[in-house]
Amino acid sequence: MESIDPKCTKLKHEFDACFTWWYSEKFLKGSKTNDCEQAFRKYQECVKQALKDKGLSKMINDARPSIGSRFDTE
Amino acid sequence: MRLFEAAHVFKHDWETVSLANWRKYPNSKTPHVRHVEILNQDVDPSTGVLRTERLIMVQQNVPALVRRVFGGDTSYVLEYSEVDPQQKTLVMQSQNLTFSNLLSVGERIEFRPDAQDAGHTVFTQSAQLKASGALFRLANKIEDLCWSRFSDNAQVGRLGLEQVLTTIMAERKAMTQAQ
Numbered sequence: 001m002e003s004i005d006p007k008c009t010k011l012k013h014e015f016d017a018c019f020t021w022w023y024s025e026k027f028l029k030g031s032k033t034n035d036c037e038q039a040f041r042k043y044q045e046c047v048k049q050a051l052k053d054k055g056l057s058k059m060i061n062d063a064r065p066s067i068g069s070r071f072d073t074e
Numbered sequence: 075m076r077l078f079e080a081a082h083v084f085k086h087d088w089e090t091v092s093l094a095n096w097r098k099y100p101n102s103k104t105p106h107v108r109h110v111e112i113l114n115q116d117v118d119p120s121t122g123v124l125r126t127e128r129l130i131m132v133q134q135n136v137p138a139l140v141r142r143v144f145g146g147d148t149s150y151v152l153e154y155s156e157v158d159p160q161q162k163t164l165v166m167q168s169q170n171l172t173f174s175n176l177l178s179v180g181e182r183i184e185f186r187p188d189a190q191d192a193g194h195t196v197f198t199q200s201a202q203l204k205a206s207g208a209l210f211r212l213a214n215k216i217e218d219l220c221w222s223r224f225s226d227n228a229q230v231g232r233l234g235l236e237q238v239l240t241t242i243m244a245e246r247k248a249m250t251q252a253q
Contacts, residue, residue: 001100004109004131012111019112020097027117027124028089028159034117047111051129059171060113060129060152066180067167069154071114071127 005050011043076221078201080228083194086239088162088187091195094238095164095185103234106134106227124157130168137219143212144173151179162187177220178204199228 003012018036026035051057064071084091099110109131117124130151141147153168164185170178181201188194203221205213 001110004111004129008111015112020093023096023124024089024093027157028093030159032117032119032122040112040115044113047113047129051113056129056150056171059150059174063152063169063171063174064154066169067152067154069127069152070125071154 003047003050004054005046008043008046008050011039011046015039015043075202075204076217078199078203078221078224078228080197080199080232082197082232083188084197084235084239085194086243087193088164088185088195090239090242091185091197091235092157092164094235094242097238097242098235101234101237103230103237104227106132108133122159124159126153126155126157128153128155129171134223136223139212139215140219140223143209143216144176146172149173176206176209177216178202178206179220179224197232201228 001012003009015036018039022035026033051060061072063069086094098104099107107130109129111129112126113129114127115125130153131148132151133148136144136147150171151168152171153166155164155166157164166181166183168181179201181199183197183199186196188196201224203217203224205217205220207213209216
């Protein structure tokens with residue numbers, strides 16, 4: 001699956017692969033370590049830029065309370 | 075306002091179904107889901123709960139009236155979820171980002187182990203669709219059309235999850251055979 005910005009697709013795939021491994025082999029088995037931190041940061045940075053370019057950041061922040069999201073736009 | 079509710083039992087344990095949830099896209103049953111991005115994610119150090127925020131982009135053919143009123147066929151949805159690996163709960167809430175001044179669609183999904191059978195997982199889904207009064211006499215029709223589409227998407231969504239579960243089981247079988 002492509003990322004909303006093709007520039008981020010490779011980073012997305014790398015993170016997705018790490019996450020699905022970590023989720024079943026670590027997280028569900030009780031491990032509290034975050035093995036995919038690095039891969040996530042790279043992917044996240046790329047996507048955040050894409051969101052800004054598409055003008056989605058404000059809409060996202062406005063919708064957060066209605067879904068109980070604890071995250072905040074930096 | 076229209077309400078939507080659905081429930082289903084997946085014949086796999088909660089761990090497997092929750093994994094399938096993360097591996098759901100892409101699948102051949104839900105081609106309308108074009109992009110899924112994780113915007114934020116962390117594990118709460120005190121509770122061990124995995125918190126995730128995702129952006130989902132959907133594009134599909136819509137009835138002419140919907141296309142006219144909304145001005146397009148592409149929409150974005152924001153989803154927030156929490157996975158508690160000890161309690162074995164996966165709860166997801168989502169809200170549409172686009173056309174929110176015309177129609178509000180809020181959805182809640184939960185996956186929990188089946189109390190009758192630990193090898194099964196109960197899925198519950200509920201959604202609220204509310205058109206803006208600014209649509210005047212079109213509000214009811216828009217709600218009906220969108221509820222109908224939501225219901226169709228919910229059904230193929232479940233089929234998509236079943237498809238991913240089949241894939242996961244096939245992978246596990248292949249791995250045990252290889253050993």
